[in-house]
Amino acid sequence: MTLDVDFVRSQFPAFDEPSLQGQAFFENAGGSYTCGQVIDRLTRFYRERKVQPYAPYAASEAAGAEMDEARRRLAALLGVETDELSFGPSTTQNTYVLANAFRRWLSPGDAIIVTNQDHEANSGPWRRLADEGIDVREWRIDPATGHLDPELLEPLLADGNVRLLCFPHCSNVVGEVNDVAAITALAHAAGAFVCVDGVSYAPHGLPDVGTLGADIYLFSAYKTYGPHQGLMVVRRQIGSALPNQAHYFNGETLYKRFTPAGPDHAQVAACSGIADYIDAVAAHHGMAMQTPSMTGAAVHGLMRSHESELLQPLLDDLASRNDVRLLGPREATRRAPTVAIALDRPAEAAAAELAAHGIMAGGGDFYAVRPLEAMGIELTKGVLRLSFVHYTTQQEVDRLRTALDTVL
Numbered sequence: 001m002t003l004d005v006d007f008v009r010s011q012f013p014a015f016d017e018p019s020l021q022g023q024a025f026f027e028n029a030g031g032s033y034t035c036g037q038v039i040d041r042l043t044r045f046y047r048e049r050k051v052q053p054y055a056p057y058a059a060s061e062a063a064g065a066e067m068d069e070a071r072r073r074l075a076a077l078l079g080v081e082t083d084e085l086s087f088g089p090s091t092t093q094n095t096y097v098l099a100n101a102f103r104r105w106l107s108p109g110d111a112i113i114v115t116n117q118d119h120e121a122n123s124g125p126w127r128r129l130a131d132e133g134i135d136v137r138e139w140r141i142d143p144a145t146g147h148l149d150p151e152l153l154e155p156l157l158a159d160g161n162v163r164l165l166c167f168p169h170c171s172n173v174v175g176e177v178n179d180v181a182a183i184t185a186l187a188h189a190a191g192a193f194v195c196v197d198g199v200s201y202a203p204h205g206l207p208d209v210g211t212l213g214a215d216i217y218l219f220s221a222y223k224t225y226g227p228h229q230g231l232m233v234v235r236r237q238i239g240s241a242l243p244n245q246a247h248y249f250n251g252e253t254l255y256k257r258f259t260p261a262g263p264d265h266a267q268v269a270a271c272s273g274i275a276d277y278i279d280a281v282a283a284h285h286g287m288a289m290q291t292p293s294m295t296g297a298a299v300h301g302l303m304r305s306h307e308s309e310l311l312q313p314l315l316d317d318l319a320s321r322n323d324v325r326l327l328g329p330r331e332a333t334r335r336a337p338t339v340a341i342a343l344d345r346p347a348e349a350a351a352a353e354l355a356a357h358g359i360m361a362g363g364g365d366f367y368a369v370r371p372l373e374a375m376g377i378e379l380t381k382g383v384l385r386l387s388f389v390h391y392t393t394q395q396e397v398d399r400l401r402t403a404l405d406t407v408l
């Protein structure tokens with residue numbers, strides 16, 4: 001079964017937008033296009049239901065029901081209970097709140113592990129716990145490849161003092177897919193919980209978080225075809241153990257405990273459109289399954305195989321050049337199509353040249369300052385990042401490869 005890319009693109013209004021014609025989009029890791037289902041729901045909410053939700057009048061009931069629908073359907077796709085999924089303003093905000101909860105739950109002498117492969121969102125807030133006497137240990141990447149080796153994790157877990165391990169499902173510059181299930185099993189065996197940043201992974205297929213076993217799994221809807229929201233799975237065991245961060249009278253409701261800000265009603269409701277989109281892709285390909293998480297897994301597989309097929313020739317091109325340094329694995333199946341390359345000049349200038357060829361891409365550090373520094377990349381030059389998702393076509397990748405040939 002191959003992905004019907006024409007069908008997929010017909011679900012994204014950006015591809016019919018006149019001002020975007022002739023532009024191939026390769027900065028999806030910064031934020032994806034939004035599917036029509038989300039845009040329609042957002043518009044409907046603002047037109048018809050923009051009232052305080054959960055009150056006993058029709059518009060309000062519809063608003064509340066749509067917000068509940070988003071949580072219920074996305075939680076089911078992710079293989080977790082409805083109240084284990086919550087929405088916050090962004091992943092950065094969500095980790096900030098979670099770190100604050102851990103600040104009170106941990107005791108001096110307890111240890112946590114962070115990596116230097118993470119985006120700062122899943123790194124800085126945790127590292128600040130050192131100010132409270134928490135022993136913060138760093139699981140370090142290989143400076144040459146950016147790889148996180150689980151063998152180097154084991155000694156960090158060995159003394160049994162680690163309460164939490166924070167790591168990415170996939171880094172936004174290295175692109176390698178970390179084996180979340182295996183790493184989580186190591187942490188659990190040592191008595192530690194895990195917090196996984198899935199922001200760079202989820203756009204390539206929603207994972208079954210239940211099966212992966214992660215205690216906390218975070219991603220950002222605006223990079224996953226939706227509105228600007230951070231989604232956060234907090235499994236019941238850790239969620240009920242951590243101190244409530246919301247109004248005291250909301251502490252009994254799991255999905256409210258780590259979202260002190262009032263929810264953005266319209267955007268939460270519009271997240272149902274992500275589930276609509278995944279269901280539409282499944283139905284179109286005759287893949288609707290018995291359970292939402294099985295449907296999600298089928299769509300995930302379809303997206304990943306299309307992406308991998310397009311990615312390998314791009315990786316081969318880049319790996320064969322001696323004037324660029326390709327970060328992360330050279331095999332498409334081991335990584336996401338988020339490809340960062342270091343050049344001998346500022347990457348932003350190269351991105352500007354690509355724009356003249358109708359390629360939308362970016363250059364800089366992408367808030368992945370620690371991994372870039374660890375790999376010896378000059379921050380003043382940064383990296384050129386070329387990232388795509390399943391709606392990208394072979395023609396667009398060919399066009400990128402041709403443009404890169406000229407620009408590099």
Ligand SMILES: Cc1ncc(COP(=O)(O)O)c(C=O)c1O
Binds near residue numbers: 030172
């Ligand atoms: C891997 C990764 N984690 C976390 C974040 C932060 O997400 P947000 O913008 O929702 O705070 C980003 C944003 O670029 C990211 O790429």
